Amino acid sequence: MKSYDGCWTCRLRKKRCDEIRPVCRNCSALQITCHFGEEKPSWMDGGLGQKEKAEEVKREVRSAAARRRGALPNEVLEPIAAGLATGGLNRQSTSIPFRGEPTPDSSPGWTSTHTPPGTEPASSTARQDSWNRPDGLSISNLSDGKLGDSELDRRFMMFYFDHFFPFLFPFYKPPLLEGGRSWIIELVVGNQAMWHTTLCLSTYFVSVALDGAISGHKVCKTAAWEKVLNQMGVTFMMLQRNLQDIASSDTQDLIVKTSRIMGSIVQLQRFEISAGNFENCRKHLSAAIALFRKIFQAAENDIGRDELPTFSGVLSHMGRPLWAITSQPSGAWSSDQAAFRFYSALLIVDDIIASTCMEEPPRLLEYHARLLTNSGSPDGRPPLNLEDFMGCENWVMLQIGEISALEAWKKSAKKSGQLDMMELVARASAIKQTLLENLARLDAEANTPETNPLGLFTLYNDQLPPMPGGCTAFVTRVWAHAAVLYLSIMVSGWQPGSAGVRENVVRILELLEQMPAPELLRTMVWPFCIVGCLAEPGEESRFRAMADALVPHQLFRPARKALEIMENVWKCRDELTIDTDFAACVCSLGYMSLLV
Structure with a gap:
């Protein structure tokens, strides 16, 4: 009607x-x-x-x-999130029929940088065969002389390596002496689920690139999108098979295989976000976190003592680095080690950002000290430097996690009638002091020239736009000011007109409008969203202009989603009360949007 x-x-x-x-x-x-x-x-x-x-x-x-349709089915996700700690998955509970399901013999199995006891090491010929053969990961018929699916898949894959991966992760430029990014090819070629997820990403990217670029683009886009959906179906099937496979693995195999599944799910999450589907964020995140915990539990069980495994201890279970250099704090990671470091960093960030709108502490909070601080390390380096992966220094993400945990404590205490405002203010003051001290340090170092001790070995890292102090310092500064805003809302409530809030809103706007390239905004979507929600009516057009500068819009879905959230807030600005929080803004669309 x-x-x-x-x-x-x-x-x-x-x-x-x-x-x-x-x-x-x-x-x-x-x-x-x-x-x-x-x-x-x-x-x-x-x-x-x-x-x-x-x-x-x-x-x-x-x-x-x-x-x-690209959502990972509940039949796959729920057993991961709820049942992995019991040691395995029931085959029937995770079995979903797929049409055209490839047989085990038609797809390459797991490849690894370590050799299980009693087996011969995989030859380079076998690995090359899994990359080249037309009856491998996708079946093609070249008898008609046309480009086959297998060759087309390889072209899509190289497009991902050459263009889409650097676009998604512009700060991830590991030095050649640490092995560079070669692990991506190694992992994708040897991991069926990762292969198909990567094809999803690349196919989507190609379909967007074709949009309007050539005549008949609608046909190209339709074909590309059909390929995306097909690859997603195969990805789900491969994840199920891999989950069933880890149930009977020994410790080393269990850690390696579980880390690969975790990486596949994190990558699947990034694909869905890139394509504009945010409704499955919680499920994918829960699944990946459950697998991450399982990896550390397996390492802890292997130690057999009452001590928690370190990150380096978990990495050692995946094999040995390819080589070591005395003058460097680390050697060249094996493909599994490098992949686990990369996807762990993304997962830590995703968990922290998700916690800011879920009214609960980061679920991996207990791992922050082990992964993001030096913890007495002799070289003074934390196991994971987030600035190497997403451009923001560890101390900012640590403090955002602390604010989220403090907000969850505040809401719980308030609900039970036991909120101690003096304790809240004291804990918040310590967080604010850390943020302001580090911001002052960044400001003091803004004009310090960057040094390049390895010369030629890091030349290829200089792909980000040049700016005073470097891009990571710029991105970190934006995130830090946004963290101060988040802290202010958490302690004092929704007061966009207060002096402290206005000071930080104006500062972040100034910084964002100084970006040397509009595309850099995609690494600062969460700060962009929180400052936009607190903007005054006269500032709205400036935020719209920044989002509109990101073209084509289909490649910047998180930034477009952030703008959509802002506009929802702007529409009902007069109806917001002091009890409004940032979580309510992000979830105003009816679901949690993971703004990464």
């Missing part, structure tokens, strides 16, 4: 609207734009404009439906 009082989207679609604002249930369920407003939109003209808008909404519905 038509709705005369609901949103304009439902009226256009001639559907009954429940009139929930800012997003009605119809639009929320379909993941489409919900148009509210007292004034009739110009396209509701009863003629050509309305007809064109109706077609646009239909395309949006179809696109969202395709994205939703």
